[in-house]
């Protein structure tokens with residue numbers, strides 16, 4: 001122990017053989033920590049419940065990033081306000097994007113831009129994760145060798161989650177499979193698990209919504225007798241309350257079906273603090289409210 005501390009002081013780094021990985025979002029941090037041996041220290045930049053579209057790196061974040069051996073981010077402008085920081089770091093550090101691991105044709109396009117919310121298709125997220133692990137292996141071969149059993153065990157869990165999500169959403173009658181949320185985070189989810197998805201705000205929470213959006217989605221709720229709409233944890237609920245009010249003022253009946261995790265996990269020691277736990281929460285909430 002004393003020796004380890006001594007090493008830390010002399011080198012200015014943490015213990016000599018630890019590999020520091022900094023992930024921007026909780027979804028990335030959790031899947032990496034689940035796969036990697038304790039030789040890697042995985043730290044997450046954005047705290048639980050933080051909206052990545054609006055997030056700006058603090059001075060503390062920059063020093064964390066500068067001390068990292070590897071930085072893993074989502075890409076496709078999810079971290080919209082960190083673009084410059086990540087670009088600068090990529091000349092000094094190993095910077096890996098989850099989205100770069102996928103062929104372009106698997107990415108969703110909306111209004112000429114790629115949809116960044118990849119983690120909502122479990123199979124796609126698994127492929128991204130495996131690609132990132134391969135990139136890490138190029139720099140830290142023994143870490144990936146040591147992690148072999150953990151990786152295959154976790155990938156099995158992800159495959160099981162994918163099947164669970166698919167069969168749970170399939171329980172909802174087809175005509176009621178309409179998921180209305182605060183922003184367009186669930187496009188990949190809809191494509192993968194066969195449920196129509198509508199977001200009040202656009203693909204980024206930077207865009208706002210207007211009365212036209214309220215009327216258009218309000219009409220759709222009334223015409224399809226949609227029972228429930230959903231609040232997103234990382235976005236203030238006012239948008240969905242406005243929609244609720246719009247529909248009810250026109251005689252429609254709709255309620256809030258529950259809270260969904262969209263762009264952030266919950267605190268690490270809670271069920272939805274893991275990628276798998278977050279997904280299970282969302283899918284069970286959606287299925288109960290819409291079925």
Ligand SMILES: [Zn+2]
Nearest residue numbers: 185203204263
């Ligand atoms: Zn989003």
